[in-house]
Amino acid sequence: MAKTTRRGFLKVAGAAAIGLGARPVLDAIASRVPQAVPVPPAPALTARRWAMVVDTRRCLRERGCRECVAACHSKHNVPDFGNPKDEVKWIWKEDFEHAFPDEGHEFQAAELRGQDMLLLCNHCDSPPCVRVCPTQATWRRESDGLVMMDMHRCIGCRYCMAACPYGSRSFNWRDPRTHIARIDETYPTRTRGVVEKCTFCEERLSRGLMPACVEACPARAMAFGDLEDAGSEVRVLLASHVSIRRRQGLGTQPEVYYLV
Amino acid sequence: MYDAKYIVPGLALFLGIVTLPLWYNPLAGRTDQPPVLEYPEGQCVVAKPLMKGQHMQILNAWRNEVVREDSRYYVHPDGTTREKSLTGTCLGCHEDKAEFCDRCHDYAGVKPYCFDCHIVPEGK
Amino acid sequence: MLEKAFTGSPRYWAWIAALLALIGIGFIFWVKQMIFGLTITGLSRDVTWGLYIAQLTFLVGVAASAVMVVLPYYLHDYKGFGKLTILGEFLAIPAVIMCMAFVFVDMGQPMRILNVFLHPTPSSVMFWDTVVLFGYLVLNIVISRVTFDAEKKGIAPPRWIKPVIMLSIPWAISIHTVTAFLYQGLPARHFWLTAIMAPRFLASAFAAGPSILILLVILVRKLTRFDPGRAPVLKLSEIATYAMLANCFFILMEVFTAFYSGIPGHMDHFRFLFLGHEGLSMFVPWMMRISVGLAVVALVLLLVPRFRKDDRTLVLACLAVIASIWIDKGIGLMTGGFVPTTTHRYVDYVPTFDEWMITLMVYGVGALILTGLYKIAISVRALVDPWQEEPGRPAA
Numbered sequence: 001m002a003k004t005t006r007r008g009f010l011k012v013a014g015a016a017a018i019g020l021g022a023r024p025v026l027d028a029i030a031s032r033v034p035q036a037v038p039v040p041p042a043p044a045l046t047a048r049r050w051a052m053v054v055d056t057r058r059c060l061r062e063r064g065c066r067e068c069v070a071a072c073h074s075k076h077n078v079p080d081f082g083n084p085k086d087e088v089k090w091i092w093k094e095d096f097e098h099a100f101p102d103e104g105h106e107f108q109a110a111e112l113r114g115q116d117m118l119l120l121c122n123h124c125d126s127p128p129c130v131r132v133c134p135t136q137a138t139w140r141r142e143s144d145g146l147v148m149m150d151m152h153r154c155i156g157c158r159y160c161m162a163a164c165p166y167g168s169r170s171f172n173w174r175d176p177r178t179h180i181a182r183i184d185e186t187y188p189t190r191t192r193g194v195v196e197k198c199t200f201c202e203e204r205l206s207r208g209l210m211p212a213c214v215e216a217c218p219a220r221a222m223a224f225g226d227l228e229d230a231g232s233e234v235r236v237l238l239a240s241h242v243s244i245r246r247r248q249g250l251g252t253q254p255e256v257y258y259l260v
Numbered sequence: 261m262y263d264a265k266y267i268v269p270g271l272a273l274f275l276g277i278v279t280l281p282l283w284y285n286p287l288a289g290r291t292d293q294p295p296v297l298e299y300p301e302g303q304c305v306v307a308k309p310l311m312k313g314q315h316m317q318i319l320n321a322w323r324n325e326v327v328r329e330d331s332r333y334y335v336h337p338d339g340t341t342r343e344k345s346l347t348g349t350c351l352g353c354h355e356d357k358a359e360f361c362d363r364c365h366d367y368a369g370v371k372p373y374c375f376d377c378h379i380v381p382e383g384k
Numbered sequence: 385m386l387e388k389a390f391t392g393s394p395r396y397w398a399w400i401a402a403l404l405a406l407i408g409i410g411f412i413f414w415v416k417q418m419i420f421g422l423t424i425t426g427l428s429r430d431v432t433w434g435l436y437i438a439q440l441t442f443l444v445g446v447a448a449s450a451v452m453v454v455l456p457y458y459l460h461d462y463k464g465f466g467k468l469t470i471l472g473e474f475l476a477i478p479a480v481i482m483c484m485a486f487v488f489v490d491m492g493q494p495m496r497i498l499n500v501f502l503h504p505t506p507s508s509v510m511f512w513d514t515v516v517l518f519g520y521l522v523l524n525i526v527i528s529r530v531t532f533d534a535e536k537k538g539i540a541p542p543r544w545i546k547p548v549i550m551l552s553i554p555w556a557i558s559i560h561t562v563t564a565f566l567y568q569g570l571p572a573r574h575f576w577l578t579a580i581m582a583p584r585f586l587a588s589a590f591a592a593g594p595s596i597l598i599l600l601v602i603l604v605r606k607l608t609r610f611d612p613g614r615a616p617v618l619k620l621s622e623i624a625t626y627a628m629l630a631n632c633f634f635i636l637m638e639v640f641t642a643f644y645s646g647i648p649g650h651m652d653h654f655r656f657l658f659l660g661h662e663g664l665s666m667f668v669p670w671m672m673r674i675s676v677g678l679a680v681v682a683l684v685l686l687l688v689p690r691f692r693k694d695d696r697t698l699v700l701a702c703l704a705v706i707a708s709i710w711i712d713k714g715i716g717l718m719t720g721g722f723v724p725t726t727t728h729r730y731v732d733y734v735p736t737f738d739e740w741m742i743t744l745m746v747y748g749v750g751a752l753i754l755t756g757l758y759k760i761a762i763s764v765r766a767l768v769d770p771w772q773e774e775p776g777r778p779a780a
Contacts, residue, residue: 038333038341084731085428094727101728102649119727128571134510135499141330150327151377155499156422156492158432159510165572167726171432171492173423183379185347191376192421193492206332247726250571 042208047226049125049145050200051255052214053237054118058221059093061116068118069093071216072198077189079176088170090198091120091213099258100246112260118222120213121168121198122246122254123147129160129169138195145255146200154194161195165247166254169197200224227255295363300353303337319346319374346378385536388763389756395607396759403752410745413738414489422492424738431722431733435743436490438714440483442592443750444563445585445713447479447520449593451556452623458549464619467612467765468601470535473528474757475597476556480521482750487514489742509565516559523552536764560585573721575653578641584634585713590627592709594620595702600758602699610762621698625686628705632679635712652728653720661723661730668719668733671711678708 059065072078072091079088097104099117127147130140137154140147161169172192180189187203190196201211209215214222225232234257237243243257261267285292304311305318322344325331336342342349354360357380365372392400417424427434453472456462488494505511527549534541564582571577598620605611642650660669685691685701692698719733735743 038335040333041341086423087429089429098727098729131507132510132570134505134508134514135496135503136505137499139328143330148327152323152327153496153499153503154493155496156494157487157490157510158492159508159566161429161432162721163570163572165726167430170429172421173425173427174421177376185379185381188347188377188379191373192423195492206330252571 040206044206045208045210046205047144048228049226049255050123050205051145051225051227051234051257052120052200052211053223053234053243053257053259055221055223055237055241055259056115056117057259058219059116059118060219060221061114065218066093067216067218068213068222071212072201074182075184075201075212076187077176077180077184078196079172079179079189080181081174081179086173088172088176088196090170090196091118093117094119100244102247102249103244115260117258118213119166119168119246120256121147121200122166122252122256123198123200125253125255126251128163128165128250128252132159132163134159146202147197148202149195149197149199151188151190151194151196156193156195158195165250165252169195171195292367295367297360297363300355302353304353305334305336305349316372319350322346346374347381351381385533385760385764388760391763392759396755399755400752403748403755406748407745407752410741410743410748413741414745416738417489417742418494422490424736426732426734426736426739428731428733430725430729430731431719433490433718433722434733435715435718435735435739436486438718439743439746440486440490441563441585441717442710442714443479443483443486444517444560445589445709446593446596447476447483448556448560448586448589449597450476450524451553452590452594453597453620454549454556455553456619458546459553462619464613464616468597468616468620470528470532470761471600471604471612471758472597473524474761475593475600475754476524477521477528477757478750478753480517480524480559481753482746483517484514484521485746485749486743489746509562509569513559513562513566516555516562520552520555520559523548523555527552532761532764536768538768557586560589567717567721572726574649575720576717578638580634580637584631584638587627587631587634588709588713591624591631592706592713594624594627595705598624599699599702599706602695604758604762608762608766610765617698618693621686621692621701624702624705625683625692628679628682628686631709632683652724656723656730657716657720664730664732665734668715672716675708675711675716678704679712682708 069089069091073080073089076090078090081087093116096108096112096115096117099119104113123146125140125145127138127140130138130147133139134157135153135155137150138147138160139150156171158171161171172190172194175192177183177189183189201209201213204211211224214224223233223237225234227234229235237259238257241259243259245254245257248254299308306314311318326344332343333341334344345352351357357375413424425434425436450472453465453468457465457469488497491497500511500514527545530545531541531549561582564585567573567576568578568581598617601612601617601620639654642654656668657672658669660666682701682704685697685704690697691701715735722731723733724730
């Protein structure tokens with residue numbers, strides 16, 4: 001009979017304990033609800049490559065319009081902390097010089113300089129944020145090109161925020177619940193410690209609705225459609241107007257276009 | 261045994277502390293039983309015993325299916341197509357969270373953090 | 385062997401008590417952070433990494449620098465480092481643990497840390513960073529345990545440990561390269577998007593790490609009877625000198641590229657780091673200016689042989705190297721990367737008091753582990769080799 005030392009016995013006991021603990025874990029993973037094929041109540045909006053075209057010339061700057069921001073932030077329970085440090089924003093306005101830092105010059109046309117640029121997540125085709133996320137809490141949906149966000153998996157490392165060339169992402173530095181004016185009960189809030197961003201209203205698209213900002217704009221300055229559909233509004237606009245994208249040279253292939 | 265006068269009482273104390281969950285409540289006269297819940301009309305997503313034991317796993321599966329696989333709908337046992345939604349579907353039938361969900365959770369001493377984000381509609 | 389950490393002089397226990405007090409106080413602030421969130425730090429939507437990740441970056445370098453002692457001894461038979469390898473490895477272990485601790489306190493949802501392993505993402509450098517850091521920790525624990533155990537018994541270590549030690553050498557280089565990749569692969573941040581980031585990291589690591597080791601050896605020499613001799617310390621100081629020269633050279637290369645090309649996107653970060661911006665705190669510019677000053681002092685003290693060989697000036701040189709690199713690779717690297725922002729805005733980042741306290745807590749934990757490990761090393765050495773002979777020198 002082989003001699004066992006106390007240490008050897010403890011090693012085997014530890015391995016056995018780990019082995020015994022494996023079964024409940026495997027059971028939990030294995031159980032799922034079996035499903036018949038469901039019939040969705042409303043047909044979803046689908047596309048092969050969603051894109052947005054923002055006609056900046058139509059944006060109502062003089063009236064201080066913030067309808068798109070208000071619509072998005074209220075429908076998605078985005079908190080307002082009142083200070084730039086903790087700020088969470090999915091869509092916002094910048095002037096031309098800050099939205100396109102490499103494009104401005106001294107003798108820019110006054111109307112361009114004074115115009116509002118609408119900034120949001122660009123849902124890039126080659127997103128650096130997706131590349132760097134260590135848990136795949138953010139990923140690019142192959143079916144329609146949206147850059148998705150899974151708040152359940154996000155560990156709050158903020159690598160995606162460092163990687164985003166557009167500053168599109170926000171982090172919940174504190175509990176957002178206390179600073180939401182009116183909670184919309186049809187959409188969850190987030191908890192502190194996760195990153196969030198514009199989702200191109202993915203939940204509305206699945207119900208056949210256009211993104212909230214596009215619908216809310218009183219000047220109809222935003223178009224949203226399928227780039228792979230040659231007849232879509234976005235393709236028509238891009239073919240007939242001058243358009244630019246933010247920081248195009250970085251190769252991220254952003255899908256938000258600006259008509260200037 | 262060396263130092264028996266320290267070891268034996270020490271062992272007894274350790275065993276007492278470690279088995280605290282077993283004898284504390286009966287000794288204090290608390291004989292709580294798991295709460296008896298009231299159920300609304302209609303069928304649930306799966307049969308009651310399965311739901312009782314596995315609603316956590318079911319919700320996790322729903323979570324992954326809705327968020328990551330864009331599979332938002334399921335066929336309810338009564339034949340209708342419904343949304344996989346904690347706030348919408350689950351709380352749609354089990355309207356009072358405090359009466360239904362919290363009673364068992366409090367008894368079992370668990371604090372699911374789902375509701376940190378997912379909204380409990382007003383008045384529930 | 386571990387029991388050696390639990391016996392000691394009153395002075396030893398006073399030091400342990402002080403560390404535990406520091407950790408305890410910092411822990412309270414960490415609990416505050418867990419309750420209120422990372423809002424208690426100075427971080428903001430635009431500057432999302434700061435003091436914590438700065439420490440991670442610096443300490444990965446310190447951990448990697450153990451290779452500077454292991455490589456000459458095992459690969460090139462430089463016997464002079466024979467007594468030092470264990471001290472180098474026992475420095476690497478708490479350094480890696482502190483790295484992981486700093487990531488942990490920086491995360492928004494630390495309880496979900498296992499998601500990194502449950503959902504591995506080969507495209508993510510951060511995933512690889514966790515993998516290589518864990519691997520390095522395991523490597524160092526195994527190597528130090530096996531070699532030191534053998535030394536204690538007075539026998540040669542088992543032959544299988546040799547390839548493991550050989551593996552630790554490129555692994556050490558890799559942990560710091562992967563950490564550099566965290567930064568140098570991001571198209572968003574022009575300050576970081578430079579091929580020289582990894583070489584710069586390695587050079588600064590091989591300057592700061594050996595400097596810390598020199599200080600620890602001198603401290604140990606003062607407090608105990610352990611004395612590895614003058615030759616290894618001198619050799620380490622030479623390594624630190626060349627590494628510091630390389631580090632400063634690489635930084636000057638960056639400055640040249642930025643300012644000779646005249647590209648505003650590149651120059652603006654340097655301008656902000658040293659000149660600040662109107663309306664913002666001058667905390668970072670002053671730290672950077674001090675860093676440069678300390679680097680100059682360090683180079684003078686290291687390059688002049690008379691200063692390098694004198695223990696008193698060597699200590700000053702090491703402190704200057706460590707402080708200069710800690711600032712430059714820490715707060716300088718973080719703030720420089722984020723400011724000006726992607727929309728070319730200038731944003732303040734000043735670490736808050738809470739942030740410093742949590743940082744000190746982690747450093748306290750590292751110091752505690754380091755103290756325990758060094759106590760073990762020295763106590764066992766005192767048993768094995770009571771005369772503390774310098775290798776190659778006959779006993780007195």
